[in-house]
Amino acid sequence: MPKRRSKSSANPKAKQPKSARKGLLERLAEGPVIGDGSFLLVLERRGYVKAGCWTPEAVVEHPEAVAQLHREYARAGADVSQSFTFYASEDKLNFRGNQAAKKYGVDKINEAACSIAKGVADEYGTLLTASLSPTPSYLEGKGKDAVQAEFKVQTEIFKKYDVDFFLVEFFPHLEETLWAIEVCKEYGKPVVASMRIGPDGDEGGNSPGKCAVEMAKAGADVVGQNCHFDYTTSLKTIELMKAELEKEGLSPYLMMQPPGYHVPDAKKGGMPELPEYPFAIEPRLLTRWDAQDFARKAYDLGVRYLGGCCGMEPYHIRGVAEELSPERGGRLGEASEKHGMWGASLKQSGMYASYDQKVGKDYWMKPPSTGRPYSAALSVPFCGGYAHGDEK
Amino acid sequence: MPKRRSKSSANPKAKQPKSARKGLLERLAEGPVIGDGSFLLVLERRGYVKAGCWTPEAVVEHPEAVAQLHREYARAGADVSQSFTFYASEDKLNFRGNQAAKKYGVDKINEAACSIAKGVADEYGTLLTASLSPTPSYLEGKGKDAVQAEFKVQTEIFKKYDVDFFLVEFFPHLEETLWAIEVCKEYGKPVVASMRIGPDGDEGGNSPGKCAVEMAKAGADVVGQNCHFDYTTSLKTIELMKAELEKEGLSPYLMMQPPGYHVPDAKKGGMPELPEYPFAIEPRLLTRWDAQDFARKAYDLGVRYLGGCCGMEPYHIRGVAEELSPERGGRLGEASEKHGMWGASLKQSGMYASYDQKVGKDYWMKPPSTGRPYSAALSVPFCGGYAHGDEK
């Protein structure tokens, strides 16, 4: 019987003082670490985030909804509770008519985000982190000092909540990524850095290999990719990163946090340029079995920090945790009590005659039908890139 | 500007004593009433419900998760908070090795479900209801008294929580439906009844028209269908019901609570016999625009109680509410603050060049691509029906 981690009893860490819990690097040394999933797109569908701005004022407006999602990821098997500070730099909260900065203030939003995540981390024994993400200031060419000043407003709050590690993510430019890493490194905690790039590299023409090497050299303990391309495409990105890192004799941990969608038709601009994004993208959602497939292939490639970005939901994270359970000492999240591997719970029920046949990896890994006879498999993406006239 | 209902201020009902709020029939007389969405499949994906049994012990185990989902539906614009009492008859909680009855007891589960929903109904001014669903006792041929005894255990609790109306749903046999209605009618509250049938009728060979007529004659104030077939197919079912009701001179309100999936390939056994059900069904998920399409077509056909069954999520219910906002005096749910009609919020953001083109009904009603080049549009369903050897 696989062991299940439970806040009530099975997980002794929950009862331990934080100082006694293993940190990120210790955990990585032992085996794969599981990140959590999507907040923006999931909370958009739950009614708390506005598409377009994609800023996290929900942490102030509806903390109970954010906390609930944190709990779901922790129960799914995530080792990490990532404060919902995405796009919470002050310039972004003020960007293009966004009222979030004015209404709540950058500090209040970052504090609320950290506070909510900390509550869940304490309850479930997960690692607390918070992330920096791209700033409008960078695109407007305001320079390193201005950009890092934006970052520091956030990292000071992260420090106050004593995050276990710093996360730098979703950057399309290597330069800004390195500035972010530099700021985070000042706090003496592990730094994890991922860029939203595909096999073609970043917006500045740097290859994935170059990006990985530079992030590692800047001191990131974990490097990789998140978002914008599906896991199949992103595995290629990681392969390119890995090859270059090896060539340079560098060996940071590798991470992947791909989105929860099949977007093989995305071009260099990534998923957001697909015509279905963000309001008709559900047919592309990964199944839980796709999530398991991702986990296995990423692990086999050497990835040790595996989580999800846009659209990756609790059942996907549970899939990752279930797939990697053998590599994690049989550990499973609490939510696996409500799930059986490869459909086993159906067999138990026996309600429909067909349930008996719906068990097993062979059965569930077959490509699922879409129920959509008027829909094509692929789209022609827009290729206009960013609208900021002021982008470099 | 459309008026938004808000618990804080805009919705005066929330502050009113319950006795002052309008009841179901009053609301139906004024215009369309919006039901809530799926609990089973949505909470399964969130990690709280076990596929196969599909019973609602989450109300005891994780009331915060159930309450959160109720809030999401209320915020989306639902008029109804439906206690999560589905499949909560004692025989089902005990069925085929299910430990829920033994572990918690039928009373505790039904009480918890009603209590959670009541809390949200009081907060948001929604109507409180609770549902009866099919019993194993019926399939085992135990007869009317035994089946109605199962129902009464539940309805006595519903009564204790003073539900605004009784709901009878998901029945595949007209006979059991009528027994359930009979039990509910004793309480002197409105009764809403829907069957999980398609255009071919119920398991006993009764046509949709016959079912509707009999439900109405038995005293159901609202009759219709829920689950098992997608909205396109279910519109045909309702059309058949409506024609027969008119022929008989009956005029109950009509209801539809279809699942949140495209399942045009389902045969008489419905969605559960599709090979993708329930673990690889995400590619079939409705978009929010599909939900609007459902709402418009159902309303035009005369349906006045519109909600969702398996897989219908908060963003779908928001879609229904947004589509019918003109028919509801401009009313919208709170969650529409985080949404713009037909993608308008993207335009506001202007982040991507393509965002400007992603606005408008014409844009979003195009069939979305699936991102799945190895997946076919349709499946060949299993046709084995129920596994109960003891089914009549």
Next chain:
Amino acid sequence: MPKRRSKSSANPKAKQPKSARKGLLERLAEGPVIGDGSFLLVLERRGYVKAGCWTPEAVVEHPEAVAQLHREYARAGADVSQSFTFYASEDKLNFRGNQAAKKYGVDKINEAACSIAKGVADEYGTLLTASLSPTPSYLEGKGKDAVQAEFKVQTEIFKKYDVDFFLVEFFPHLEETLWAIEVCKEYGKPVVASMRIGPDGDEGGNSPGKCAVEMAKAGADVVGQNCHFDYTTSLKTIELMKAELEKEGLSPYLMMQPPGYHVPDAKKGGMPELPEYPFAIEPRLLTRWDAQDFARKAYDLGVRYLGGCCGMEPYHIRGVAEELSPERGGRLGEASEKHGMWGASLKQSGMYASYDQKVGKDYWMKPPSTGRPYSAALSVPFCGGYAHGDEK
């Protein structure tokens, strides 16, 4: 070993005087009779027929191309050589700027068509026939005499070439069909009649059953459907015809000549209203295995005259003949020498490693991929119907 019919030796009929060959009704009494395939669409793709007019002046302009196609059908296993007289009534050859009547004359076209087909029939021992098809005169409301006068111009030529039976086909109106049958009946030969209708019936509101019954009562020895709906849909049409014929105590032979395409999305107007018709319809082409599936299902339903309409090519007719070989005393067409059942010829070659796996019905009956990730399964048909302002 199945026997192969060959013009050179195996088929003794070819050497026999025509009077010694079995006629249509004798052959039908023995087992299924195989019609030939498409001329219009196949010769359009070969460069000899103009889409839009769809008239058969190729018989005068390029007799060698028409003869070659006749030979291909005879070699494939067809029992019938159907003169290419489709749409060769004088009014159609003159219709809307068509120059065919003026350039060649109705007599010359019908004579050439019969002469070419007769040559092949004599060579291969097939039955000679020629067809009447709908006239513009009918749509223009010119009345029975005018329409029958058009028909008689053609049938007199058919008689001159001593056709083995008369064919009446592709009619969308029962009334005109009956007028055509009446003309044909005068010659004392068997009459075969098929309408281009689906399960919804003809343009005048007559059900398929009504059409079949009336055709039979008018003296048609074989009745059924051709064109406009795919074989899956047309099987339903035939089922309706059969039921009504049985109810009336009538037992004509049944025929099906469906098109060579999958068009499940066609509405009442049939295949021509699909957006892909006629110039982008190739992705819908039946495979040879689809043709076998058609043959088996049609035979099992009681159909005894099986051929093809628009787009049905020689390899489809060969598929029909191969499928029904057991019912035809093991008989196969010559072209089966170049084919092995269910891919057997690949195994013989052994060129690719995969060839060994590409054998057998289970292998080949799997739905084939389309190679078209940007194409949807279904289309929304136009529903404008015919453009003739003068249609009744």
Next chain:
Amino acid sequence: MPKRRSKSSANPKAKQPKSARKGLLERLAEGPVIGDGSFLLVLERRGYVKAGCWTPEAVVEHPEAVAQLHREYARAGADVSQSFTFYASEDKLNFRGNQAAKKYGVDKINEAACSIAKGVADEYGTLLTASLSPTPSYLEGKGKDAVQAEFKVQTEIFKKYDVDFFLVEFFPHLEETLWAIEVCKEYGKPVVASMRIGPDGDEGGNSPGKCAVEMAKAGADVVGQNCHFDYTTSLKTIELMKAELEKEGLSPYLMMQPPGYHVPDAKKGGMPELPEYPFAIEPRLLTRWDAQDFARKAYDLGVRYLGGCCGMEPYHIRGVAEELSPERGGRLGEASEKHGMWGASLKQSGMYASYDQKVGKDYWMKPPSTGRPYSAALSVPFCGGYAHGDEK
């Protein structure tokens, strides 16, 4: 009005003695030259070629069928009549139980092929050619002399029929290609050479660029690719060839003869390893508009010899000719008399209301539906490669 080439009058070349006709290189100097299409797969569907062996004994058994197909390509607008000598080396005609060599002899088959093509070339003024293709002797490692001896048996016959140029095609190994070119160069006529390779290069690990350069250095006047990958993929192959040729300062004419199917899912082994090949591949057929798209993109890339390989039919070659008509002085094949650009002939007919809307490039370039709701877009190819145990 575009000029149409016609055997009867418009094409004076037909009446000219052969010596007066322009040769291949003269024509290429003037503009694009159009090759013909598929014989193997097209004649397989017409009932004259056996899949698996894929040898051309039809030239002896049914010369009328082969001649007819030649005429169709000439009428479509092809400049070339390519004798059906594919796989007609003696070792292949004897290979693995193939009886063709024993039954007819290698000489008779090559003579018949050349004689038939010459007849059509004389009639239509097309250029006569004949091709060499891969030999089993090469795969069996018999060495250069043995392989070239096989080739010379064929080329001596080609010489006897005074082909206008020699064609070397479908080779998967650069080495054998160069041996074939060497043999052909002895005759002092232009040599055209194409390999069945994709962007990954040949079986021996040579890149497309390397292959092109070596073919050009060996004296091929025209180099390129044919078969095995669809035109979209093959355009990338040609791009790689072109870049390397330019780097080397070489400027042979470029050619493309891709198959008539969409096979984006083919891996290195090409189209034959797809599960649908060769008996269920129809849904992948190019439309005529796809053929025009190919022609335009290939021309724009600099390709000047454009024809088709497996599955490319007369209507595809007509499409190529129509697309490049402006580049060819307005010249069109005879068969364009039966066709209107972008559907214009439908408008003329006006038969259906929808015909008016079915005109124009925008209309027809939309991805066509497949009519196949149970079929996926892509397949997983077999990857076993060739079955010859004796392959190097």
